[in-house]
Amino acid sequence: xxxxxxTTNKTPAFRALPVALAAITLASAGxxxxxxxxxxxxxxxxxxxxxxxxxxxxxxxxxxxxxVATLSEDRYEVLFSGGEDILALSxxxxxxxxxxxxxxxxxxxxxxxxxxIDFDLAAxxxxxxxxxxxxxxNTVLKSFPLFDMQxxxxxxxxxxxxxxxxTIAGIVKFNTRRPDHETxxxxxxxxxxxDTTNVEGAVGGSLIEDKLxxxxxxxxxxxxxxxxxxxxxxESLGDxxxxxxxxxxxxxxxxTFSALLSYQARNMDGTASIFRANVFDTGSSGLNQNYxxxxxxxxxxxxxxxxxxxxxxxxxxTWTFDKAVVNSITSYQEAEGSSRGDIDAGVIxxxxxxxxxxxxxxxxxxxxxxxxxxxxxxxxxxxxxxxITQLTQEFRLSSLNDGPFNWQIGAFFFDSTLKVDTxxxxxxxxxxxxxxxxxxxxxxxxxxxxxxxxxxxLTAGVRYTDDEKDFKVNQYPLLWLVSEIPSVEPINxxxxxxxxxxxxxxxxxxxxxxxxxxxxxxxxxxIQGRDIAFLGFPTVADAETINSIEAGYKADFWDNRARLNLxxxxxxVDDMQFSVIxxxxxxxxxxxxDKGKATGFEIExxxxxxxxxLISAGFAFNDTEIDDSTLVTKxxxxxxxxxxxxxxxxxxxxGEVFIDxxxxxxxxxxxxxxxxxxxxxxxxxxxxYVFTDWAWYGEINMPLYEAVEFKTDDQYEGGLRxxxxxxxxxxxxxxFARNITDEDNVLGFIxxxxxxxxxxxxxxxGIEVRKDFGE
Numbered sequence: 001x002x003x004x005x006x007t008t009n010k011t012p013a014f015r016a017l018p019v020a021l022a023a024i025t026l027a028s029a030g031x032x033x034x035x036x037x038x039x040x041x042x043x044x045x046x047x048x049x050x051x052x053x054x055x056x057x058x059x060x061x062x063x064x065x066x067x068v069a070t071l072s073e074d075r076y077e078v079l080f081s082g083g084e085d086i087l088a089l090s091x092x093x094x095x096x097x098x099x100x101x102x103x104x105x106x107x108x109x110x111x112x113x114x115x116x117i118d119f120d121l122a123a124x125x126x127x128x129x130x131x132x133x134x135x136x137x138n139t140v141l142k143s144f145p146l147f148d149m150q151x152x153x154x155x156x157x158x159x160x161x162x163x164x165x166x167t168i169a170g171i172v173k174f175n176t177r178r179p180d181h182e183t184x185x186x187x188x189x190x191x192x193x194x195d196t197t198n199v200e201g202a203v204g205g206s207l208i209e210d211k212l213x214x215x216x217x218x219x220x221x222x223x224x225x226x227x228x229x230x231x232x233x234x235e236s237l238g239d240x241x242x243x244x245x246x247x248x249x250x251x252x253x254x255x256t257f258s259a260l261l262s263y264q265a266r267n268m269d270g271t272a273s274i275f276r277a278n279v280f281d282t283g284s285s286g287l288n289q290n291y292x293x294x295x296x297x298x299x300x301x302x303x304x305x306x307x308x309x310x311x312x313x314x315x316x317x318t319w320t321f322d323k324a325v326v327n328s329i330t331s332y333q334e335a336e337g338s339s340r341g342d343i344d345a346g347v348i349x350x351x352x353x354x355x356x357x358x359x360x361x362x363x364x365x366x367x368x369x370x371x372x373x374x375x376x377x378x379x380x381x382x383x384x385x386x387x388i389t390q391l392t393q394e395f396r397l398s399s400l401n402d403g404p405f406n407w408q409i410g411a412f413f414f415d416s417t418l419k420v421d422t423x424x425x426x427x428x429x430x431x432x433x434x435x436x437x438x439x440x441x442x443x444x445x446x447x448x449x450x451x452x453x454x455x456x457x458l459t460a461g462v463r464y465t466d467d468e469k470d471f472k473v474n475q476y477p478l479l480w481l482v483s484e485i486p487s488v489e490p491i492n493x494x495x496x497x498x499x500x501x502x503x504x505x506x507x508x509x510x511x512x513x514x515x516x517x518x519x520x521x522x523x524x525x526x527i528q529g530r531d532i533a534f535l536g537f538p539t540v541a542d543a544e545t546i547n548s549i550e551a552g553y554k555a556d557f558w559d560n561r562a563r564l565n566l567x568x569x570x571x572x573v574d575d576m577q578f579s580v581i582x583x584x585x586x587x588x589x590x591x592x593x594d595k596g597k598a599t600g601f602e603i604e605x606x607x608x609x610x611x612x613x614l615i616s617a618g619f620a621f622n623d624t625e626i627d628d629s630t631l632v633t634k635x636x637x638x639x640x641x642x643x644x645x646x647x648x649x650x651x652x653x654x655g656e657v658f659i660d661x662x663x664x665x666x667x668x669x670x671x672x673x674x675x676x677x678x679x680x681x682x683x684x685x686x687x688x689y690v691f692t693d694w695a696w697y698g699e700i701n702m703p704l705y706e707a708v709e710f711k712t713d714d715q716y717e718g719g720l721r722x723x724x725x726x727x728x729x730x731x732x733x734x735x736f737a738r739n740i741t742d743e744d745n746v747l748g749f750i751x752x753x754x755x756x757x758x759x760x761x762x763x764x765x766g767i768e769v770r771k772d773f774g775e
Contacts (some may be wrong), residue, residue: 014539045611046560053175054155055447055459056133056162057406058741062554065503065515067156067567069093069604069618072423073149073177073676078721079690082738083196083221083240086143086724088595091262091695091717094602094620095666096172099747101758103272103306104240104341106139111156112569113598113622113667114169117702118579119418120588121386121439126169126523128159132262134314134331136165137416138388141333144266144310145244148202148217150175156602157569158548160499161461162723164412164443168521168546170571178215178260181206181252184774190736192766194238195224204248207773211253212334218245226762227274229298230357231347236303237296240270265311272306272339273758275714275738277346278361278374280709282640287744290360290373293762297372300381308337310388317369320400327396338421340387344753346376371607376754377638382533383423390416404451414441419474422533426477433533434475437688439469441524441566455616459504467524468494473532478537488537493525495543506567512555519548526577528586541577541590548572568601576626578665578704579667582752583634584655594628596664612687618673624664626704633704637752642708653663662700670698686726694718704751709755715745716758730772737765 050061054068061068071079071092077087086107090098097110102117108115109127114127121139128135129142138140146152160167183205190198193300197220204215220243227237244266251259279291299305300735313335317745319326319402347354352368363375396410422433469492501519508514517518522545548571555564576596580589600622607615634656637642645657663669672695679689696716703710718741722736742763 001064003711007027034510045608047556047563047608052153052172054153058394062513062556063505063507065359065505065517065552066459066564067550067552067565067569067602068153069096069154069565070600071154073151074486076152078150078693078719078736080146080765081190081198081719081721081736081768082192082761083198083223084738084761086146089152091671091673091697092617092693094671094673095156095622096154097666097671097697099666101748101750102139103274104242104270105143105272105306105308105337105339106664107143108139109142109172110666110668111154111169112462112571112572112600113624113664115664116577116579117581117665118528118588118590119581121384122418122435122530123579124166124523124527126166126674128163128167128171129174130163130171133176133316133329133394133699134201134312134333134392135163136333137390137414138333138335138386138418140308140337140386141387141390143230143311143313143772144264145219145221145242146174147219147244148177148215148246150177156567157517157550158499158519158521158546158571160465160519161445161463161501163445163512164445164463165441165465165467165497165499165522165524168523168544176246177202177204177215177217179204179215179248181213182508182775183212184772185773186770187625188768188770189431190766192736193762193764196224196764197222198767198768201540208747213250213252215248216246218291219243219623220483223270225271226294228295229270229303230295231297231299234303237271240268241268242268242270242323256320260314260316262284262314262316264310265309267309268337268606269305269307271343272304274304275341275343275345275750275756275758276342276373277376277756278640278754278759279614280749282710282755283642284362285708285711285713287573287746287757289758291744293744296345297347297360298342299347300344300379301340303504304339304341306337306339308335310335310337323399323401325398325400327398329392329394329396331390331392333390334388336385336387338383340383340423341381341427343380343382343756344378344752345623345750345756346371346373346754348376348379374754375638375640378753379424380753381444382426385421387390387421388416405448405458407446407448409446410444411444412441412443414439420530422530424477424533426479427532428478428482431475431478431481433477434473435529435532436472436474436507437529438470440775441465455507457505457507459505460500462498462500463499464496465522465524466494466496468492469525469527471527471529471538473529477535478532480532483535485535488529489539491527491538493527493540495525497522498544499546511557512553514551514553516551517549519546519563521546521548523577526590528579528588528590534586536587539589541592542575544592545574546571546625547574558607563604563606565604566601570599572597578626578631580704582637582750583703584632584637584752586637586752587634591631593626593631596624598622598664606712611647612678614677618671620671622667622669624667626659626662626664629658629660631660632658633749635705636707636755638754641710641751642753644706645709652767659704659706661702662706665704666702668697668700672696682724686724687726688724689722691721692718704753710751711751712746715743716744717741717745732770733767735765735767737763739763740765
């Protein structure tokens, strides 16, 4: 539920929530935490201790020598009131950014400025998504909808020792509600703008007393079409229908063994990303007259359909002994589906018989051929489909004692197969491109912590990983065969590397601590073969390695009614992987830069100002820089962008620019988040509350090169929720709005054909009812 009054033994604990944007000079970077019943003699309302699993064991957030932010079940539920997907997490904790050019199917995450702008379904990411202790490696697997959640942990900085490769930026860790023997559950439903409906619920309890428990949960989200295709006159874009469910069985036959079996599945259909042609004017940033949120002009792409199905089964076994615990986690995940899109995002009238719509610019292609919106030199429609399987196995042995030394050792195995089917102009409407990537990896790891004194704890760990990737072309596009282009030999790329970290945590008092941490990790080598579909050749990037140092301060103060977490960091990435997307060459390639560097900090603060008012605030700063004096890239293919980088004038150069010193692509320099919840008690039975949350982003440079048109700054988005909560009946009714000011925020661009862009979700308002039962 979204918020409750924190009065001891009277009403459930006051739930925290986010709000507006404010300058708290010293410290604002807030994760919302949950106030709990009294733990001291003076106040009966305090902030609750937050327990995290950032080191694969339950520990207090304030004692972990890592920068971690959390979102409770109540906080995350507010974000998803309007049927949003996983991208709603963007900006809600300091340093976290998310976007997608693949609709609801393939999100891209960024932490501390590190991410990957590659839209391809075979792209690797430096931010790992872990759900119930299982890594979701492929971008499609990362998009599994969130429901019946316990909490979300955002773990910043390299996590290569315990979580492995491809975690150099950090981890977003999702923990769902687990079964127990208390009969409990909930049911909620909402209706919102565009006939958006969201029904979600769960029920669980004991099947065999003290032996076998179950929890069944699910959701159904739907939205009608709300965007008109001005070329056809049909309101035929913007819809989605998503259904997902989870069944969990927890078997505890005795005190020494337990088995948790989980099965989850989803089915999603709807509209892929909505691209908008020439919505940026040459020489300026920001959206122009061609932009209309409710209107596009597509002459291809079949209104950008998208559909994905997937399922996964996980078996978590635990054996508990006197001095140690053994865990075995086996998981098999699979997904398949496709997305189709009109990438040029406009109309080209070869017949010369159509009348351009009023209010948009047009382009003259010569010989009576006209395009709109703006100049569109050629049509582009593509479709990508994926078939994904993933098997993971982890064994872990962990100490179980109260002594000064605690440890864990383990082994990990990963095996995945990805087949990508791409339709392009080279298919000649007869034969698509099908490529296959196989990835096998194994690792062994260990970590230990030793309490050097009552106040000082040392933690250190190491992991060795062997990663092997194989690439092959299963089917060439028809034009490739007609043109008699030589076939591509299978590619094998393997690497073995060690990752390690060491940290010190100094407890200044029972309420505050300092920590310092050094961490090393790597993102495995990458093979990018999408260019086969466009008569190009695959590219390979070597593994990148990060060395990161950070220090932090964590404190509870004001009699446990306020909390402050501060972290500062600096890192350097050797052989940094970048994706070259689109541009004049219209490619999808991977390259290595010599180095990438960044420094920054995050601040998070929670203030329980009174029994009925909680304010949470956050701020993050990232100063990122590409460090490679020889690295060049092509710029926009349309010639309609204003490039700010120096041109490469060396012999043989073909219009490339130097990108040395540029910020990392899609890395917000600053992010703010702020939230507030205020309640008014209504007797002893309930309360009326107001909750508002806001996220704000500073300057973002979207491509590798710098261009006036492809920068954003001062973008923000907020939400509001007003509701009544009844404690006696354990029910709630609330009105809500997401993107309440209806901001038009640019999330991305396409630069090879014209100045195409895509934007955030529109304002959605609605009403939600929820009923909880049991414990």
